[in-house]
Amino acid sequence: MLYEIPQIEHVNARSTEEAIYWLSRYGDKAKVIAGGTDLLSLIKDKINGPQMPIPEVLINIKTIPEMDRIDYSPGKGLSIGATTTLYDIESSNEVREKFGMLADAAHEVATNQIRNMGTIGGNLVQRPWCWYFRVPQFNCYKKGGPQCYAISGSHKYYFSMLGLGVCVMAHPSDTAPALMALGAEIVVAGESGQRRVPIDGFFLGPQEVFETVLKPNEIITEVFIPEQPPNTRGSFLKSRLRGTWDFALSSVAARLQITNGSYDDAKIILGGVAPFPFRVPLAEDALRGKRVDEEVISLAAAVAVKRAHPLAQNGYKVPLTQNLVKRALMSASGLEAEV
Amino acid sequence: MTEAKLLVQGIPPEPLDRPFTVIGHSISRIDGVEKVSGTAEYAGDIQLPNMLCAKILRCPHAHARILKIDTSKAEALPGVKAVISRNNFPDWLTYWYLIPQFAFPEIVSYVGQEVAAVAAVDIDTAERALKLIEVDYQELPAVFDPEEALKPTSQKVTPLDVPDSTCPRAPAAWPVGNLYEGKTDIHTRGDIAKGFQDADVVIEEVYNTSYQFHATLQTRSSVIDWDGENMTVHDSCQGVWQVSQDIAKSLGLPMEKVRVVVKYQGGGFGSKAGAQRYLHYASRLAMMAGRPVRIELTRPEEFISHPHRHATKTYLKMGVKRDGTLTAMEGRSILNLGVGSTYGNQKEKLIETAFELYECPNVKLEQVAVYTNTPLTGYMRSVMRAIGDFFLEAHMDRLAVEIGMDPLDLRMKNYAVFGDQVKKLPYSAKNLDKCMKISTDAIDWKHRDRFVEDNKNGPIKRGIGMASYMYDGVGMAPFKASADVVIKRNGTVEVLAGVVDIGGGQATMMAMLAAEELGVNVNSVKTVWGDTGPTQFAPGTHASRMTAEMGPAVVQAAANARKKLFELTAQRLSAEPIELRSALGKIQVSRDQQRSMSFEEACQLIPDGEEIRASGSRKPNPKDIVFHTFGSQACEVEVNTDTGAVRVLRVASAHELGKVLNPKLVDSQHYGGIIMGIGYTLLEDPEFDSKTGIMLNPDLHQYRIPTSLEVPEILPFNIEAPDPFFAYSAKAVGEAPIVPVAPSVRNAIYHAAGIWINSLPITPDAVLKALGKSK
Structure with missing residues (x-):
């Protein structure tokens, strides 16, 4: 018996338009629910603040038929409905064959049970897993409060090592770095219709209360990934404390284009170490035009963490991330890393 | 086995004089099917008519003085049936393992300490009522680090423990500063200074261990039924008699008026032994409201409110000769007690392993327990031993490496033969x-x-x-451990044991002991456990004591019951009782095995309307x-x-x-x-x-x-x-x-x-x- 959940009104939306209608009508009393794996735990733990009232109405978008789908069009790309579960993504043959890095990233999320419920849209808009955010007593910056308590407090695990901004959360999503490496677009619907947001512009910085550009009455309807050139190779690696049910201490999504033993292009995104999925262009530059070679990779890995400015308790994330980047690049380059 | 030494009251039973038929077999636990199929009923599943829900208001501060509590708005809320706080129970003492603790003290000493509790018709109303209770706090400085708390200038913590010299687990005196009972515990032998002089290598290290929480699958839940005279507590505890003792004392009821029942238990690991604080509040609310009350802790409350394994810091210095002989050991272990503990029972336990496990002539070990403004600490699976073994065995390997010796050889070199190296x-x-x-x-x-x-x-x-x-x-005084065995006319056997099967298979184990002694199949024995109603006083299932303490009592009870059955059977088999043997449901005459009858047939000889009932009790361990x-x-x-x-x-x-x-x-x-x-x-x-x-x-x-x-x-x-x-x-x-x-x-x-x-x-x-x- 979940005695801790308060009485909440629950609306099944039948279309995107209906969901947006209810959202606009109820304003900040309402929240969208899909898998609910993040939202319900926030409600259960009574997490609230000036910028995050406990919702009184939940708008269910799992009842919108076209939201749960995976469509692949050869030559164009992959379109994933926002309520598609992480399990469906990791077990889709098309995703695994054409966009393997995303399947790997989806598989790394939480537990089987959570991946059966949790959706791709929810994974992108989940709230911070900073423990000051996740206990009700601290009115932290991300709840609309005055300050971050983690900077001068305890910040060993789910925290940024980049010394950016007011809040030191580390963005928790596993799929976001992979989607960013794959150049995805997030399709957002609101009162004035649809807009397509390149994922590079989807996440906000740590000065903002909210983590994404999504407005209160907007919802994600689709995630689109363009077809990748044939010489693309990718790798997603995640380091965590426990074998399952854990967010990343650090993760790396690497997407490489290799022709005749040289890197045509590279994208390297770090997860779990910055307030948003963190692209490292200088490390990408260190690869571009170079021969596929362990020394080149080691250099790029070192460059990837050059901007690191860890907190008092998370300096270990710097060597950890550097090693992960190296392993991800080695793997995506088809080189055997020393094991 | 030499029967004369079996630790029981009175005459030890006759030996079995035959190979085991039940003992030593991997019999699946008898409650396994109910548990895995989801039909087992736990305390939280119980629904009684008119049942209320209880919730506890917890203090948001680590240290504060309560200036005023106003519960009037909460009391006025429709659906609220009882509210308790220091307004109506200012001097109330609750008991945990008979250790008195303040229920609603003026000074609250950790984040999450109970300030008030309500019972209402449903959980939403109870939650709303908590929000309507107004508390004026005067915040006080808090101290969390035990070494900080030991300084003379430290803020003084008000512990929840109340000294009681009659209870071996309670502190006997108030703390001095924040030091438990105002003194440390020291184990010493030999001459430390000389020992270090004799050493070729001396190594000093500092070892830290963290709190550990039990994280039981079942969150704490209880249903308390009060009929105006008798209380029945449906609980998830590890010791029904211990909870009955604690609750009766706390509420001023005679023990026979407080029946405690545990049907199934969803994990305890030491944390559910004794009546925990939440249960006292819920029981009091049931008495006040005159209606059954249900309480279930949330997962965060589980962490914050139940006593867990202590955090420690140990300074350890050991000396060894090149040949591996230990010459000296000196250590100081500091324990964070939080605001209270079952620590009275754990004095010296943290340093005992280091003191005893290896032969070492010169030892001085000190155990220092300190109150801080952190939550309660208490029993948990090898609560002290797991910590004491960590620093000792870590240090042993370090010494081995320093002198270039195989760590296994170093341990064998210093193998201790005696339990007390001086005596x-x-x-x-x-x-x-x-x-x-x-x-x-x-x-x-x-x-x-x-x-x-x-x-x-x-x-x-x-x-x-x-x-x-x-x-x-392995069986410690002064606890009483008794069991009964009943043989019925229909051939079934019951073991009545006032203990709790906490998932370790204790009920199965006791059925096996009785089946072996009686010579029946284990499936004809039912263990009745987890209920103070039909059973005699028995220990709580913790400290790994069930087999060691209840084992002899069950064996004695079953052997006594067998003796009574043989007395009824002997004449029918034209033999003396002493000549009879039983195994796997058959009773035979030992010198003529053709003369036999089944156990069921023998039970038919029990006079109509009667049964055979026999008791067994363990006696304390000898001291030498x-x-x-x-x-x-x-x-x-x-x-x-x-x-x-x-x-x-x-x-x-x-x-x-x-x-x-x-x-x-x-x-x-x-x-x-x-x-x-x-x-x-x-x-x-x-x-x-x-x-x-x-x-x-x-x-x-x-x-x-x-x-x-x-x-x-x-x-x-x-x-x-x-x-x-x-x-x-x-x-x-x-x-x-x-x-x-x-x-x-x-x-x-x-x-x-x-x-x-x-x-x-x-x-x-x-x-x-x-x-x-x-x-």
């Missing part, structure tokens, strides 16, 4: 040498350098480590013998020097327990203890905000207990050796296997990667730091 008291049995050999052989200790070559390349390093341990838990169990574990680990991740690959666990009554149940304790130990060693990292004392991870996500992916290959070995004091020699196993996990894994990490890590848990940041890769 030369013997152990009732000790086969630790055998345990060390078997566990290390199982992972090929002799060739442990086989990894050296592979470890030179790549980030993955493998290594092997070991640790030995001792455990007590030391009772311990022993064991050793060796493990193989893998350290990833790129990520700092440590994986335990294999654990060989040898435990000496006298006699294995049921191999499957005993092996399960190895598995459970090792898995819990891996959590303690590598994962479980409770975090409190250093400014406010607020727990930051009171949940099962960021307080990480192991999952199946963390479970290594586990090789259990059960070492049998006669120990005539116990039922067929059977002693304790439950808690012991957690004890050596942390030191053996820590020692294996050194063997793999060449780094000593002296603080638990060993998380990737600590590994990378020790490798010199990060600050």
